[in-house]
Amino acid sequence: MRLLRYVLRRLLFVVPVLLGSMFIAFLLTRVVPGNPIEKVAGPYASDARVEEMKREAGLLDPFYVQFVNYLRDLLHGDLGVSYQTSQPVSTDLVDRLPASLELVLYGMILAIGLALPLGVLAAVKRATIVDHVSRVLAVLGVSVPIFWIALVLLSAFYTRLGWLPGPEGRLPMRMVEPDRITGLYTIDALVQGQWDVFWAATKALILPVSTIAVVAMAPIARMTRAMMIDALESDYVRTARSMGLPSRVIVVRHAFRNAIIPVLTLIAAVFGYAIGGEVLVEYIFTWPGLGLYSYNAILGSDFPAIQGFIILATSIYILIYLVVDILTALLDPRVEF
Amino acid sequence: MAVNEELKRLAEAYAGDTISRRQLWKGAAGLGLSAAWIAALERGALAGPAPLRSQLAMRAQDEATTLIVAIAENVDTFDPGFTVGSKTAQTTIQNTFDQLTQYEIVEKQAPDGTPYRTVNTQSIVPMLAESWSQDGDRLNFQMRDGVTYSNGDPIDANTMVTAYRRIFETNAVSSFLLSMGGSVTDSTAFEAPDPKTFVIKMAKPNTLTAQNNTMHNTSAVNPNEIEAHKTEADPWALDYFKSNLGVGNGPYTLQSYKPDDSLVLVTNENYYGDKPFFSTVILKIVADATQRVQLLQKGDVDFATKIPIKELGTLSADANIKVLSIPSTLVTMLELNTTVPPFDKKEVRQAVAYATPYADIIEQVYEGQAQVAKSLVANGMPTSDFSTNQFDLNYDKAKELLAAAGYPGGQGLPEIKLTIRSDDVQWERTAILLQDSLKQIGMNVEIEKLAYAQFNELEQGSKLQMWTDEWISWVNDPYYHLSWLAVSTSPTNYPRFSDPRVDEIVSQFTLSEESVEKEAASKEAQALIIEHCAYIFLCQPNWITYTRADLDGYVYYNDELPRYNHFTRVQQ
Numbered sequence: 067m068r069l070l071r072y073v074l075r076r077l078l079f080v081v082p083v084l085l086g087s088m089f090i091a092f093l094l095t096r097v098v099p100g101n102p103i104e105k106v107a108g109p110y111a112s113d114a115r116v117e118e119m120k121r122e123a124g125l126l127d128p129f130y131v132q133f134v135n136y137l138r139d140l141l142h143g144d145l146g147v148s149y150q151t152s153q154p155v156s157t158d159l160v161d162r163l164p165a166s167l168e169l170v171l172y173g174m175i176l177a178i179g180l181a182l183p184l185g186v187l188a189a190v191k192r193a194t195i196v197d198h199v200s201r202v203l204a205v206l207g208v209s210v211p212i213f214w215i216a217l218v219l220l221s222a223f224y225t226r227l228g229w230l231p232g233p234e235g236r237l238p239m240r241m242v243e244p245d246r247i248t249g250l251y252t253i254d255a256l257v258q259g260q261w262d263v264f265w266a267a268t269k270a271l272i273l274p275v276s277t278i279a280v281v282a283m284a285p286i287a288r289m290t291r292a293m294m295i296d297a298l299e300s301d302y303v304r305t306a307r308s309m310g311l312p313s314r315v316i317v318v319r320h321a322f323r324n325a326i327i328p329v330l331t332l333i334a335a336v337f338g339y340a341i342g343g344e345v346l347v348e349y350i351f352t353w354p355g356l357g358l359y360s361y362n363a364i365l366g367s368d369f370p371a372i373q374g375f376i377i378l379a380t381s382i383y384i385l386i387y388l389v390v391d392i393l394t395a396l397l398d399p400r401v402e403f
Numbered sequence: 404m405a406v407n408e409e410l411k412r413l414a415e416a417y418a419g420d421t422i423s424r425r426q427l428w429k430g431a432a433g434l435g436l437s438a439a440w441i442a443a444l445e446r447g448a449l450a451g452p453a454p455l456r457s458q459l460a461m462r463a464q465d466e467a468t469t470l471i472v473a474i475a476e477n478v479d480t481f482d483p484g485f486t487v488g489s490k491t492a493q494t495t496i497q498n499t500f501d502q503l504t505q506y507e508i509v510e511k512q513a514p515d516g517t518p519y520r521t522v523n524t525q526s527i528v529p530m531l532a533e534s535w536s537q538d539g540d541r542l543n544f545q546m547r548d549g550v551t552y553s554n555g556d557p558i559d560a561n562t563m564v565t566a567y568r569r570i571f572e573t574n575a576v577s578s579f580l581l582s583m584g585g586s587v588t589d590s591t592a593f594e595a596p597d598p599k600t601f602v603i604k605m606a607k608p609n610t611l612t613a614q615n616n617t618m619h620n621t622s623a624v625n626p627n628e629i630e631a632h633k634t635e636a637d638p639w640a641l642d643y644f645k646s647n648l649g650v651g652n653g654p655y656t657l658q659s660y661k662p663d664d665s666l667v668l669v670t671n672e673n674y675y676g677d678k679p680f681f682s683t684v685i686l687k688i689v690a691d692a693t694q695r696v697q698l699l700q701k702g703d704v705d706f707a708t709k710i711p712i713k714e715l716g717t718l719s720a721d722a723n724i725k726v727l728s729i730p731s732t733l734v735t736m737l738e739l740n741t742t743v744p745p746f747d748k749k750e751v752r753q754a755v756a757y758a759t760p761y762a763d764i765i766e767q768v769y770e771g772q773a774q775v776a777k778s779l780v781a782n783g784m785p786t787s788d789f790s791t792n793q794f795d796l797n798y799d800k801a802k803e804l805l806a807a808a809g810y811p812g813g814q815g816l817p818e819i820k821l822t823i824r825s826d827d828v829q830w831e832r833t834a835i836l837l838q839d840s841l842k843q844i845g846m847n848v849e850i851e852k853l854a855y856a857q858f859n860e861l862e863q864g865s866k867l868q869m870w871t872d873e874w875i876s877w878v879n880d881p882y883y884h885l886s887w888l889a890v891s892t893s894p895t896n897y898p899r900f901s902d903p904r905v906d907e908i909v910s911q912f913t914l915s916e917e918s919v920e921k922e923a924a925s926k927e928a929q930a931l932i933i934e935h936c937a938y939i940f941l942c943q944p945n946w947i948t949y950t951r952a953d954l955d956g957y958v959y960y961n962d963e964l965p966r967y968n969h970f971t972r973v974q975q
Contacts, residue, residue, distance in 0.1 A: 098857070099853075099857045099860055099861060100853075100854065100856035100857035100858075100859070100860045101856070101860055102856065104856070104859045104860045104863045104864075106479070106480075106488075107487075111576075111579075111894060112894045113894060115574070116863070150477060150479065151477060151478075151646070151662050152479075152480055152481075152645040152646040153646055153662075158662070161662075162663070217693075220694075220697070224697070224701070225697055225700075225701065228701070232694070232697055232698055232701060232703055233689060233691070233694040233697070233698065234687065234698070234703065235664050235665075235687075236664075239471055239665065239685050239687055239703070240465070240466070240469065240685070349690055349691055350691055350694065351694075352663075352664075352687075352688070352689045352690065352691070352694060354661065354662070354663035354664040355663075358663045358690065359662075359663060361690070362477065362663070362690070364854070365826075365854050365855055365856060366855065366856050367854075367856035367857070367860070
């Protein structure tokens with residue numbers, strides 16, 4: 067019951083955060099030069115026709131009127147129509163969300179799955195080869211741009227070795243996608259027993275997921291190592307050691323459980339970063355997800371699409387933080403809710 | 404043993420693991436098969452009875468008749484009357500709709516001697532129409548018998564009347580084209596005296612309207628579809644056709660479109676013309692040019708579009724890639740806003756023209772794959788005249804002109820921004836050469852890179868000071884070209900060039916038949932435009948296509964849109 071109240075209280079904060087992000091997105095799209103009408107109208111349209119089209123689209127209204135109208139439509143579930151695809155933005159987002167989720171979720175699972183053991187091992191075996199390797203990987207992941215990692219992986223495993231598919235998107239060009247259940251091709255293909263599709267979708271995921279994982283695991287591994295070192299040097303670990311508890315129990319049950327709490331918060335932040343970094347990954351791998359959609363929307367000044375993407379990304383971000391906060395509250399008895 | 408039987412034996416032996424991959428390749432190559440066909444054989448074409456192999460065999464045979472093209476962008480709208488920005492939309496419409504007439508295909512030779520196919524824009528031949536003729540101010544089209552849309556709906560002259568009326572009553576882009584010079588004034592210009600005869604009435608006899616009428620923008624959407632999707636507020640079903648490609652009448656139909664992913668075209672079973680070699684065309688949307696190049700090099704696509712010029716060297720050296728570089732009428736230009744200081748002074752514009760490194764741009768930016776450009780009407784267009792253009796690189800003359808304008812050594816010049824689009828590295832390279840060269844005369848220029856939409860808005864509003872751009876006219880007619888770029892009231896005259904004599908010439912001759920006076924007037928207008936230097940002509944880059952070596956049949960059209968029904972795959 068207390069947990070439910072905590073969740074509800076947290077959800078109340080969602081409204082101002084969403085409103086604020088919407089306002090900033092709305093403001094930025096209007097302040098930066100460029101508007102979608104010039105492109106839609108084309109070069110042959112007269113100035114008068116362009117003005118008329120802007121008026122019809124409401125772009126000549128004062129800023130606050132445009133914003134209020136947008137909020138009103140939003141309350142009716144209407145995110146507007148994309149100028150680039152001529153489809154409702156909500157349809158576009160729903161169509162593309164699974165592609166991005168498949169990428170980010172697997173990327174984060176891989177990153178967490180590698181970073182936590184690596185961080186723990188580096189802390190336990192400080193100043194050994196494991197620690198050095200972990201540090202090098204972490205520095206690389208933090209300092210090397212995500213697009214460069216993507217290009218190097220493509221160049222090595224597609225162009226030179228030919229082991230993995232190139233930037234063809236989620237499936238090879240001639241392959242038919244599985245019927246949509248979740249929209250995640252790997253899951254849908256598995257559920258429907260389409261093994262060839264599952265294998266092809268998995269192969270297509272390996273390089274973009276690895277790119278995201280390399281970048282995402284670096285800060286998590288570093289933070290895990292630092293927190294584990296703190297925990298291993300703490301009084302309660304010293305006490306546990308003096309009581310003769312086995313080393314594995316000390317590391318896993320006592321030190322790691324305490325060290326993981328700040329790492330959880332970092333994982334939420336990295337998840338948000340991965341959603342942002344995904345734009346470049348999707349662009350390079352021709353991945354038809356939200357990243358590529360927002361990239362095209364920004365280039366084309368497609369206001370409704372940009373705003374729709376920001377609302378969705380903010381919502382996902384808020385949801386992740388909410389889940390992390392709940393997990394933290396459950397794991398850390400010091401947190402009151 | 405016949406070649407086919409030997410191939411089958413090889414395939415079966417490979418499928419049954421009795422020969423190695425190396426033996427398969429050696430044997431098939433010995434029979435004269437290309438790498439692509441051997442790869443297909445390896446994947447199971449002609450193979451034995453194992454279930455997986457037989458499935459793969461089907462796929463391999465499909466591969467031979469499937470054309471995969473890497474393209475760069477999404478569709479903006481599927482409405483033929485309204486698409487202006489997206490080559491993908493235009494190409495899809497062009498391949499799924501025929502027009503009443505088309506240009507005749509002819510053979511030519513590239514400067515390096517390579518033969519290629521293109522069109523003769525002076526010769527218009529029938530397409531959907533069985534025949535056509537111009538009778539004074541009337542264009543008459545005799546419709547083919549039995550021609551239908553891909554769903555079987557018949558097409559006759561009344562179909563065309565409805566479709567052309569829609570173009571005019573919705574103010575579609577095509578209406579601007581057909582009404583150019585006041586030729587076709589409104590929707591009453593279209594008539595069907597009988598179901599076989601379609602007539603376009605023009606304000607006066609001219610040669611331009613028949614050319615404008617060959618373009619994809621005049622594709623006729625199906626009246627039954629309009630009827631099915633119209634509403635009271637939208638009697639021409641604009642909303643529907645915006646995001647849905649109409650049932651076409653061309654060699655292909657659209658099977659699927661997934662934005663940011665692909666479009667799939669399949670042959671139209673009801674097409675009246677020859678069946679295309681490729682039964683399926685996959686247009687794979689690959690936003691990043693580097694990845695399009697990689698896919699082509701690896702053989703995962705047959706044809707890649709919008710390849711930056713910097714890739715020319717690498718791709719030319721690849722034996723598996725066919726590079727065709729042919730002269731085009733595209734002109735790249737430095738445009739100077741005549742309403743903004745310091746370019747409101749003709750002498751300053753002329754100084755820039757004398758300080759432009761033309762040869763360096765051709766060699767360093769376009770790697771020699773461009774022609775010299777000396778007039779707004781490009782070389783290759785009728786009446787093109789370079790003879791009055793004296794603006795070669797000459798810093799002394801440039802400095803003199805700058806001093807005459809009140810800016811000796813560049814002193815007193817306001818801040819100057821050279822704005823470029825960030826979507827292609829060629830613009831940046833050109834801008835850097837211009838910046839360096841203009842510095843020689845004391846003109847310091849700051850380069851500003853903008854995304855496409857931002858650039859578009861500022862350019863179309865004539866809010867830029869100095870910028871680079873390019874133009875190719877879909878219709879190979881000098882007056883079509885001048886109407887868009889040189890008439891003072893044209894919405895695409897972004898530098899706001901204005902000369903009453905040029906306006907007068909274009910107004911007098913746009914709608915007229917060919918004559919000596921018309922040719923002389925075009926040359927007079929070109930000389931005036933050259934002298935004003937609102938447009939400085941950098942070069943005419945070649946049109947370069949990059950395909951796999953086994954792809955043949957490409958035809959270059961002025962609108963730059965590939966027609967996939969011309970392509971074939973050949974054995975190497």
